[in-house]
Every structure is written in structure tokens, then in C-alpha cells.
Amino acid sequence: MNQSDIVIVGSGITGTALARELSRYDASIVVLDRGYDVAEGATKANSGIVHAGYDAVPGTQKAKFNVLGAKKYAALCAGLHVPYRKCGALVIGFCEEDRITIEQLYRRGVLNGVSGLRIVSRDEALQMEPALNPAVSCALFVPESAIVSPYELAFAMADDAAANGVRFIFGESVIAAARRGGTWEVETARGSRYACRVFINCSGSSGAEIHRMVCGTRLKMIHRRGQYYLLDRSAALPFSRTIFQCPSSMGKGVLVSPTVHGNLLIGPNAEDIADPLDTATTSGGLASVLEKAVKTWPSLSVRSNITNFSGVRAHLETDDFMVGPVPGAEAAFEAIGIESPGLSSAPAVAEELSALVAESIGLKKKKEIVPYCPPAKPFSAMTDGERKNAVAQDAAYGNIVCRCETVTEAEIRNAIRRPVGATTIDGVKRRTRAGMGRCQGGFCSPRVARILSEETGIPLCEITKSGGNSRLLSGTVDEFLKGAAEND
Amino acid sequence: MIDLHVGVLVIGAGPAGLAAAVAAHENGTDSILVLERENEPGGILRQCIHNGFGLHRFNEELTGPEYAQRDIDRARAAGIPIECNTTVLSVSAGRVVTCVSPEKGFRQISADAVILAMGCRERPRGALCTPGTRCAGIYSAGTAQRFVNMEGYMPGKRVVILGSGDIGLIMARRMTLQGAKVLACVEIMPYSSGLKRNIVQCLDDYGIPLLLGHTVTDIRGKERLTGVTVAEVDGSRNPIPGTEQDFECDTLLLSCGLIPENELTSGAGITLSPATSGAVVDERFETSVPGIFACGNVLHVHDLVDYVSEESAAAGLAASEYIRGKGKKELRWSVVDGPGVRGTVPQQISSGLQDDVRLMFRPSGVFKNAVAVAESSGKEIARKKAMIFTPGEMALLNIRKEALSGIPEGSITVRIEGEIQHG
Structure with a gap:
């Protein structure tokens, strides 16, 4: 039995933020994740928006944590060297009903404490964003709205936590959690057992299931999938801000937004599905995204589309987050139902939850914290002078592995050597952007696979795209011919 | 510096x-x-x-x-x-x-x-907007070719190929020769974009079906690919409901341009x-x-x-x-794609030509018993007959430098005239 003070289930944005906060205390901490890397659930597949906080109903957990969390983002991202940009947003309306919604959003925002909100006229909206549908009638201007790379933030927080002693264990799907003799005993699908003083449920899609293991209460969780288009960086960005349409009961609707890396993101739709792990895209879902997005952007073109993806939101029937001690359970805490604005809220949720946990078992702050050591600046972001120095110091900076995103061998090796390093092709992709570009890994994936194999000692045939059985290759050419001959 | x-x-x-x-x-x-x-x-x-x-x-x-x-x-x-x-x-x-x-x-x-x-x-999968999961086992044909021919590894055992570009056709044969089973080559257009000789030598010779006017409409598999759905498409290239067939495969190769x-x-x-x-x-x-x-x-x-x-x-x-x-030199004529013609190179022709000019272009459809014509200021300056023009084979049309003498500055239009099979 693996013993620790704290077990956190889930290494999404909330789990990693919490692990990082708790790593400042004198405690042994284990993070378990069903996936094969940090941020494999909703954190890797969402809109990447730090919402200012005008949308959540005042008085809800969502409203509270969104506004508090959003205010922490600039400093958090600067400290962790994670791309973040306050690009602002417009919520656009087309009719009288929309105007009423926009006025309501404005009032909510003011009540929630969001600064800088302003309702702008059609002309001003079009002046701000000339590619907008000229049929727009008014808009809510949200200067505090920002964009971030959610999974890069999760990686940075996980690295920081790991450097300060937190252990991340992947491929661990929790199937039971029980309180025995003042200790939580946790069991996983592959038979591992973990004992801890405090158990924290930060699972996204399994949030309700684990809640029930802990306290016996059944919660109704709806898995709401959203599909996206991601367009190439080379396409001139039609919008400089995030453009929302008026929200509905199903969520914030289809947005069109620049990303921190200069791509254009279009989506998501909202469809309730049975299997929370079903992140497929569908022709109907993708079509509905375009149908809605064209209302924002009449000259919409997805000719430069480089990928489609979907993420699944963990929506509780109560329509609010559940953050705090698990009711009716001892030494158990949770942050569940974390859908939008979960990304925006994560820093505040982690702060509050870590304080509650620390207090509950009397944790003391560590005397010394290992300062965060950020990955070196990406080659693509370096000046010519910096590039010259980088290659002079490490020849691996002279080997461009991903030509679409200009990622070097040095960056790929470094990403594998991080405290919570990449072990898969997708892990390298999300940490370095190798394979994120217009050729989608066609050129670099054989090269990345080779570097992964060299660095980790995993045979090339066993290198996976995203862990588990997602192997890239079926065997060597020779083995294959032998096998085929035997079958004949 | x-x-x-x-x-x-x-x-x-x-x-x-x-x-x-x-x-x-x-x-x-x-x-x-x-x-x-x-x-x-x-x-x-x-x-x-x-x-x-x-x-x-x-x-x-x-x-x-x-x-x-x-x-x-x-x-x-x-x-x-x-x-x-x-x-x-x-x-x-x-x-x-x-x-x-x-x-x-x-x-x-x-x-x-x-x-x-x-x-x-x-062209990667994203450019095709093919729905489904994002599992392992989906490669562009050229990436698979690199794995097999240069790295010595097989990407998979049961293969469907989407698109009938030349690299896809070549890989159909290559994967077959290496012991994999190639189930089908699926092409959304009513004709192949590959060379005729490759269709014969890489598909027909190995009994690999070429499904023209079909496309992949779904990709399944959580970790590694487990199968794809293929459906027939209508004239606007939209899948026709009811024509779906499932292929169990662990590899999808893309050869779509x-x-x-x-x-x-x-x-x-x-x-x-x-x-x-x-x-x-x-x-x-x-x-x-x-x-x-x-x-x-x-x-x-x-x-x-x-x-x-x-x-x-x-x-x-x-x-x-x-x-x-x-x-x-001075630019004198611009070359314009007319009916039946796409992407003519060069796009400009200058004065003081030393040699004849060879125009290269793609037919925009399949034409039988057809003729490619270049004309400027209402005057024909080049003509070439062919039994067939197809998008899979680049067409060439020579303009003799003498033919351009006396032609005033302006545009040269290239077009194909003939029996259209698919446009």
C-alpha cells in the first residue's frame, strides 16, 4: 500500500493547480490520473478563455471563483512563463431579445465585480471588429476577457508541484475509495492501492462517480460534448478579440477566437452524450458549429482548418461547481462539476481548497520552496541573436524537427526531461507544439518518435501517440514479413 | 550580420x-x-x-x-x-x-x-474535416512510406487508403508486398487523381478495390484505430445516407493531395x-x-x-x-485559366522570348477526344489534341515563340474543349 498524506484524483487544470498550492505545505502528495499525461480530459480540449466573470449568476460558486480566479491569471501565467493574453471579448447581439440578454450580462458582471464592461453600439462593434456580421445590433465589450493555453498552464503547474515533491501517477483509474480507521484507502482499476489522510476529488468526468464512492450520494452529471475547428496560424486572423454570441441554457454558445499561438478557434457546439470519454467529432456536430459561427463571421472559411477536436464538459444538474469538503464524509474534499468557467476559476478554487485541506490536518508551510524552473524560451520566439547563442551552446537547437512550428530537437529533449515530462507523441506536441502545425505531424512524428525512444529507452515500436494501446507502429518490416509468411 | x-x-x-x-x-x-x-x-x-x-x-x-x-x-x-x-x-x-x-x-x-x-x-486529415476520433494509426501516405522504406517499420496490418493520389497507390502495393492487408482505396471524386499506370500496377494487380465516388465518413478507435466507415457520395460530394459500409482496420493512410x-x-x-x-x-x-x-x-x-x-x-x-x-525583361502577357483548366504555369510571359514557352496545367475534369487551346486577342496561338485529359496527369501545351510575335500585350487564355466525362 502506497502511503501519503494527500491523494488528489485528477491532473486537469484544477488538480494541477491544487497540487501546486498544496506542494507549498509539508505533506506527501500523490496525484492519480486515469490518463497517460497531465491535462488529458477537458483541460486539453476547451476554448482556452479566461472569462472575466459576467456570465455566472451572482451568488453562485461559479461567479465567485470565476472572478477571483480570473484576477489571478496574469501573475500566475507570468510566473510560470505560460502564454496568456488579455485580448478582450465582445458578446454580440442581433435582436431585441439579445439586447435584453446583453443588458442582463452587463448587470451581472457589475454585480460580480467585473471591471471595464461596456455596452457598445453596432457601429462601435464593427469598428472594433470589422469582420463581424454587419447585422449585429449591439455588443457587450469585455476588456478583461483573456486567452490562455490551458494544457500548457497545467503542465507548468504540474512541473512546479513535482519539483516540490508531488508524485504524479498516470494510468490509474480510481474504482473505490473507503474510509477505514482514520485513513482513506483508494483502489485503482489496475489493482494499485493508496492510503492517505485526506482524499481530494478533482476528477472531471468521473467527479460524480467518485463523489458517490466517498459519501454515498448520487449526483446527476451530464456529459456535454463540444466540438471545435482549429485554423492554421498562417491564415490572417479575422478577429483580434474573442467573439461570443449570446449565451443559452446549454452554455456560452459558439465562439470565434484567436488563440495565444495565433490560430483561430471556432466552437464549441453542445450535445449531451452517454460516454464521457467519447471525444469523437461528428459530421452533424461540426456542421452545427459552422452553421452557428457563420452568424458571427459571415465570410467564414475553414479552408485553412488544421484539426478538429472535441472536449466533454462535466455538467452537474445543479448547474454549479461543488467546491469544498465532501458533505457527510470525513477528511474528503472535492472540486467537481468543473465546466466553464472552470479554467478561469482554477487558481481560486485551488487556493481556497488548499487552505481548507491544510487547516483540516494542520499542515505547515514548507520553509523552502524549489523555485519554478521554466522551460527555455521556444526557439520560435527567440530573436536572431538568441537563436545564434542557443545553437552555439547546444547544437540540438540547430536541428529543426517540426518545420511548421519551428521546434528544435533541444526543445523536444527538454520537454521529455521536465519534472512531469512527455512520454508520448501527443505529450511532446502539447509541450513543444511539434506536430501542432499545418502538416499535423506528417513530417515530424517519425523524428519525434525516435527522440522519445532515445530519451526514454522505450523501443520505437512501443512509442505511443497518447499512451495505452495507441502505438504508432506494428513492428519492424522484417518481423512482419516473417509473420505473413507463417500465416500463409 | x-x-x-x-x-x-x-x-x-x-x-x-x-x-x-x-x-x-x-x-x-x-x-x-x-x-x-x-x-x-x-x-x-x-x-x-x-x-x-x-x-x-x-x-x-x-x-x-x-x-x-x-x-x-x-x-x-x-x-x-x-x-x-x-x-x-x-x-x-x-x-x-x-x-x-x-x-x-x-x-x-x-x-x-x-x-x-x-x-x-x-494534406493532413484536418484539411479534410473528416469526423471521428483522434486515435493512433492515421498517417499521410508519405509518412507511412518513410516509416516502411527508411525506418524499417510497419505502421499497421489492415489498411484503408483515403484518396487515390500516387503516393497512396504506391503505398497500397508496398504495404501489400510487406504483408499487410489493404482493404480498399477510397476516392471521393468520380476519377482518380493518380497516374493510370499506378492504378493498374498498384491496385488492380493486387485485387485492391478502388471505390470511386466514396469517402470516409467516420473514424473509430479510442487509442489505436479500429475501423472506418465508408459511404458513397452524391454529385456535391456529400455522403449518401444508407450507403455506409464499415471496414475493420488499424491503419488509415491519407493520400488526398x-x-x-x-x-x-x-x-x-x-x-x-x-x-x-x-x-x-x-x-x-x-x-x-x-x-x-x-x-x-x-x-x-x-x-x-x-x-x-x-x-x-x-x-x-x-x-x-x-x-x-x-x-x-518586361512582362507582356498574363496567362489565364479558361474553362477546363486549372493552375497554368507560368502565369506570366515576358517580351524578348529566346525560346518557346511550355505551359503546364491541370485539367479540371476528365475530357475525352479533346483539345487544349491557347489564345490571345481572339487569335489561337497554340493547340494540342489528346485522347484524354485527366486531372491526374499534368497537361503540357507549347507556345512557339513565333506564334507570339505580333500579339499585343494582354492576356493569354488556356482552355480545354471536348467531351466532358466528369467536371
């Missing part, structure tokens, strides 16, 4: 770059440098180990590496330096090329003339053609930026390397003339 100055700088040591460099040398240019991002010259031919290259140019059937080796040998014999493992990061309109390599570090090289010969890349790789080109401010996705050039392959030339698949996608070599030699010669100050 400029680290080096050369006469002609060639970007890419594939068949295009090598032919251009050798031609510039033969025309008397001494200072030539070829930059190549791979660890050896030869370009994509290095992984094309099948035969069929060089029939037109050498009158014999060579494999890709053999064809490449002939040009590598010529370049070496001419003493042309080829620097490998060198990636070009940018090209400026002032012909300063910034590049990086592990051996020589970060450098800026200025040149009197630059020849762009970077080739093309394959090639895109000239022009990020460096657009970075230099060079005008690109939406029809070819390559630079707009004149008959000497000079782009809109003086002293920068483009040839091979970076200019427009070819189906035969023989024509790449021929075109690139012309570009190399022109670059060499340019730096001797002989390249002065």
Missing part, C-alpha cells in the same frame, strides 16, 4: 534543387550553395524505392534513389557544395537567407539569386497563385520578387519527376543569367 555571400543559393536538394544548381553551374556560375534540411540530398525520392522514374528523361526505369543519385553525382562532379541538416528559417525580399544547422549554427547568407526548391507536403510548401515564399513577400498554391512566375521561373526563382513541387505539384528536373534546369539557367545581368 551576413555570414556568407554566394551567387546562387538553392533551397532544397531534391530533384528540383539539384537540377537547378547543376544548370546554373553549367551556365558558368561558380558560386553556388545548396541547402538541405535532411541529412542527405535527394529529397522525397530517397523514400520512393519503387521504379518508374526517369522514363522520359533517361529513357529507362529507375527507382527514386537511383534517379536522385544521378543528379547528386552531377552536382558533386561539378563541385557544388550541398550543406545538409540545414533548415532555412526565412528568406527576405533582399535575398538574405537565414538558416540553422547543428554543425554550422545560425547563419545569414546573402545571394545574388535565390532558387526556391522546397517541394510540397501532404499535395500542397506546395510556400511559407518561406510568402515570408519573402512573393505573390502566390491561389490555383497552384505556388509562386506566380514568368517563363523563366522568376517570382514577383526580382532574383528569386521557384521550381519543382514548391511551384506546382508535378506527377513526373522528369518534368521537375526539366523545369528546374530552366530555372537554374535563368538564375544564372539573372546574376550576369542578362535577365532584364
